[in-house]
Amino acid sequence: MRTCVSSMAAGSSMEWLKSVKGVILDMCGVLYDSGEGGGQAIHGSIEAVKRLMDSGLIVRFCTNETQNTREKFVQKLRAMGFDISVSHVFSPAPALVRILRERRLRPHLLVHDDLMPEFDDVDTSSPNCVVIGDAADKFSYQNLNEAFRVLIGLEKPLLFSLGQGRYYKETDGLKLDVGVFMKALEYACDVQAEVVGKPSADFFQTVLNDMSLQPHEAVMIGDDLLNDVGGAQSCGMKGIQVRTGKYRLSDEKHPSVRADGYVDDLAAAADAILTSSLTNH
Amino acid sequence: MRTCVSSMAAGSSMEWLKSVKGVILDMCGVLYDSGEGGGQAIHGSIEAVKRLMDSGLIVRFCTNETQNTREKFVQKLRAMGFDISVSHVFSPAPALVRILRERRLRPHLLVHDDLMPEFDDVDTSSPNCVVIGDAADKFSYQNLNEAFRVLIGLEKPLLFSLGQGRYYKETDGLKLDVGVFMKALEYACDVQAEVVGKPSADFFQTVLNDMSLQPHEAVMIGDDLLNDVGGAQSCGMKGIQVRTGKYRLSDEKHPSVRADGYVDDLAAAADAILTSSLTNH
Numbered sequence: 259m260r261t262c263v264s265s266m267a268a269g270s271s272m273e274w275l276k277s278v279k280g281v282i283l284d285m286c287g288v289l290y291d292s293g294e295g296g297g298q299a300i301h302g303s304i305e306a307v308k309r310l311m312d313s314g315l316i317v318r319f320c321t322n323e324t325q326n327t328r329e330k331f332v333q334k335l336r337a338m339g340f341d342i343s344v345s346h347v348f349s350p351a352p353a354l355v356r357i358l359r360e361r362r363l364r365p366h367l368l369v370h371d372d373l374m375p376e377f378d379d380v381d382t383s384s385p386n387c388v389v390i391g392d393a394a395d396k397f398s399y400q401n402l403n404e405a406f407r408v409l410i411g412l413e414k415p416l417l418f419s420l421g422q423g424r425y426y427k428e429t430d431g432l433k434l435d436v437g438v439f440m441k442a443l444e445y446a447c448d449v450q451a452e453v454v455g456k457p458s459a460d461f462f463q464t465v466l467n468d469m470s471l472q473p474h475e476a477v478m479i480g481d482d483l484l485n486d487v488g489g490a491q492s493c494g495m496k497g498i499q500v501r502t503g504k505y506r507l508s509d510e511k512h513p514s515v516r517a518d519g520y521v522d523d524l525a526a527a528a529d530a531i532l533t534s535s536l537t538n539h
Numbered sequence: 540m541r542t543c544v545s546s547m548a549a550g551s552s553m554e555w556l557k558s559v560k561g562v563i564l565d566m567c568g569v570l571y572d573s574g575e576g577g578g579q580a581i582h583g584s585i586e587a588v589k590r591l592m593d594s595g596l597i598v599r600f601c602t603n604e605t606q607n608t609r610e611k612f613v614q615k616l617r618a619m620g621f622d623i624s625v626s627h628v629f630s631p632a633p634a635l636v637r638i639l640r641e642r643r644l645r646p647h648l649l650v651h652d653d654l655m656p657e658f659d660d661v662d663t664s665s666p667n668c669v670v671i672g673d674a675a676d677k678f679s680y681q682n683l684n685e686a687f688r689v690l691i692g693l694e695k696p697l698l699f700s701l702g703q704g705r706y707y708k709e710t711d712g713l714k715l716d717v718g719v720f721m722k723a724l725e726y727a728c729d730v731q732a733e734v735v736g737k738p739s740a741d742f743f744q745t746v747l748n749d750m751s752l753q754p755h756e757a758v759m760i761g762d763d764l765l766n767d768v769g770g771a772q773s774c775g776m777k778g779i780q781v782r783t784g785k786y787r788l789s790d791e792k793h794p795s796v797r798a799d800g801y802v803d804d805l806a807a808a809a810d811a812i813l814t815s816s817l818t819n820h
Contacts, residue, residue, distance in 0.1 A: 395681070396680075397683075398679055398680065399675060399676050402719075403712075403714055406706065406713070406715055407713060410713065424727050424728075424729075425687065425691075425727055431684075431688060432684075432688060432691065434683055434684055434723070438683075438687075438723045438726055441722045441725075442715075442723040443719075444722075445718060445719055445722040446705050446715055
């Protein structure tokens with residue numbers, strides 16, 4: 259609880275932890291570091307998840323992961339040792355599929371090959387919108403041009419982005435995320451994308467509804483200051499940033515977003531939350 | 540002069556043409572359409588350039604072309620039949636090389652292979668800035684990631700963009716231009732790029748200095764409403780948009796930029812300017 263204490267216990271800043279009834283966990287960079295071979299669990303995180311769950315807190319997982327179907331993604335996490343069920347994981351693709359159905363939209367998809375099964379039942383003929391996810395190597399000039407041409411050919415260009423992350427960390431270094439290509443296409447076509455996933459308030463609200471909690475009763479723990487912490491705060495939740503994953507020292511001096519707490523890792527966050535909860539009972 | 544008259548002669552709107560002493564011509568989309576095999580001259584444009592030059596007007600060429608060295612580019616235009624000399628052509632790469640020298644910067648280059656000779660004398664070891672041009676197919680995910688990592692690794696990220704165009708037209712369709720990737724890297728690193736080329740005021744001013752003209756004595760003719768027309772107008776020049784190249788009908792209803800005249804093509808622009816000049820003499 260080393261750094262955790264130093265960052266979160268100043269004055270009365272830990273008081274709010276006592277009212278926490280539920281925890282929403284970001285996954286990549288908090289539970290595990292991605293990379294070759296699927297990545298690996300961050301030290302202490304498997305136990306931290308178990309301790310949070312065992313304590314009686316309501317725990318949900320909220321990810322902008324779009325390189326895999328939700329099912330495959332959870333399989334990967336379970337193989338690492340995390341006790342997570344698919345129904346507790348919220349990711350952008352299933353949320354988008356619901357939107358496409360409701361609004362009768364037919365997407366041109368620029369997404370990762372491994373995400374494609376999420377769209378098996380979606381009509382992609384004569385597209386009337388463009389959807390981009392974290393397509394990684396599929397973000398070639400040719401594929402971006404193709405998406406651009408569909409978009410600019412529409413009477414009213416409509417772009418959906420599965421998240422708006424800037425970059426993420428894999429074991430071999432930082433990698434550009436979908437938000438970067440969203441900005442590229444937004445500029446090319448002079449449109450504003452609809453973001454599905456974090457930090458969209460709708461997305462966080464879906465998770466809160468599933469937990470049957472009010473925003474002030476939940477805390478989001480993530481490594482992304484803007485999308486995890488800032489997004490949760492905009493929704494009325496508290497947000498803790500972990501110093502793992504894509505965390506950078508400069509995040510703690512960000513001009514507009516300030517986390518309600520900074521901790522070394524998920525284990526330290528669990529320590530702080532559980533200690534505070536215990537004090538409270 | 541058909542459409543030209545209808546768009547430019549309403550009321551006293553042509554009056555300003557009488558004070559024009561110099562003409563700055565955009566190249567791609569005005570003189571020629573690019574595409575496989577180097578592209579082809581737009582009907583009437585070779586003669587229009589000749590007529591403007593023969594009239595005694597000072598004529599310069601201003602391009603954001605960064606897929607070729609200036610020398611090779613002019614060779615291509617001369618092969619099409621245009622009587623253009625290298626010293627009358629202003630392009631971003633030579634302007635950037637001057638800036639790099641003045642500020643002792645060592646760039647990481649993400650530019651077209653054919654532009655590389657412009658940087659032959661530039662030190663690219665231990666880069667302390669990133670330069671992007673219209674790299675076309677070289678805008679792969681891998682190359683963008685590489686540029687991003689250099690940029691975010693700098694204490695003070697410094698990004699130069701050779702132009703900020705959204706897209707251009709080749710014979711096989713619209714293609715994404717450098718500005719799109721500039722916006723991508725700007726977002727990734729939370730920086731603002733320095734744009735070298737149109738619509739930078741410094742760039743237009745260099746051309747005006749070479750012509751020994753005041754801004755109100757010159758008119759810019761281009762197919763790009765924002766970078767040619769808007770850029771020139773910001774500098775105090777007039778701007779005419781041609782309905783060739785990347786022109787789109789919606790340009791004439793743009794919320795913030797309005798050309799001083801819209802003409803079908805460069806031939807029509809030359810007609811309007813020369814008729815007005817003749818009236819004046």
